[in-house]
């Protein structure tokens with residue numbers, strides 16, 4: 221009989237010890253369990269927030285079937301532990317619990333009594349229910365002692381048989397799973413750690429906090445929080461930015477092979493295997509890895525902000541002196557309009573425009589609808605009295621410019637008089653009056 225078993229890599233030593241002690245017993249019957257093959261790999265567990273990869277070893281074992289009965293197959297056992305029936309199936313052919321005959325008669329000694337454990341066999345097509353004390357005599361190998369251990373202890377190693385939905389553990393179940401998880405050398409995809417970090421540090425902008433309630437602890441707890449809210453799950457699972465984030469991390473922690481201290485060594489040995497960047501994170505080292513991720517991305521955010529600030533500073537100059545008539549070239553944009561009164565009983569609208577030039581920014585408050593000026597500057601065919609020949613088309617052109625002014629703006633050259641200069645949020649602004657578009 222071939223048995224397929226998947227064990228945690230961290231259970232390997234325990235597993236081999238168990239095999240050894242079983243084989244010691246079996247050798248007394250000139251038999252043994254033989255390892256046919258084994259293969260290393262990963263098994264994925266999905267919790268409510270993250271995917272966890274456990275390093276596992278898959279074994280194919282040959283379980284002895286040496287017995288003194290021909291044409292007899294061992295099917296499995298039914299035991300009553302504290303009155304609760306538990307089955308161990310050695311076959312897919314039957315459901316063991318359905319084979320149980322309530323009359324409690326052993327098909328070997330034909331006596332009837334309550335037993336803690338029954339063994340089931342198929343002999344020449346007939347199902348045999350054998351009491352545990354008769355198994356050795358009936359079958360030949362002390363299955364009570366040997367397969368009984370397989371039933372309980374070996375199955376503890378077999379992850380394939382552990383049929384748990386990890387995505388819906390309650391808090392208590394998660395606690396025990398966490399212990400199991402911590403004892404193994406497991407990994408979590410970098411993309412999901414980045415998703416959690418993004419959430420916890422408000423898009424990597426928050427500072428890294430140390431201590432009991434620090435960022436590292438929050439990240440770790442979030443992984444195992446079965447009550448993690450739907451928003452977090454969405455953020456973590458739909459983290460589409462992670463590829464760009466990984467590039468940022470790689471360029472901050474550029475691969476190198478000499479390190480100035482232990483801390484740096486530990487960072488690099490977690491981030492890289494050889495020269496290859498690791499796309500999964502060992503759970504045990506999440507603290508340092510999360511920090512290294514955060515450091516790289518937080519730094520790039522700071523840099524891009526300071527570059528932006530610098531570029532704004534560079535173009536923040538006053539465009540002239542008060543009362544000076546200046547000519548500027550730039551993009552004029554409509555900012556907003558507000559009602560104004562022009563003296564006695566006259567009401568109208570006033571517009572605020574902004575002109576962005578290479579040197580700096582100008583503001584202009586005006587009662588002029590600049591789209592009108594622009595269209596006239598562009599050229600309008602008129603009759604002798606100066607009235608547009610195609611009035612509808614002219615209005616349409618003005619409407620189109622109004623839209624453009626609200627969006628990307630219109631490139632113009634205009635003259636205007638500097639009314640006053642002011643600094644607003646660190647930016648030098650020149651306020652103009654009596655502007656005139658002189659060129660488009």
Ligand SMILES: [Zn+2]
Pocket residue numbers: 326327328329330331350351353354
């Ligand atoms: Zn019996």
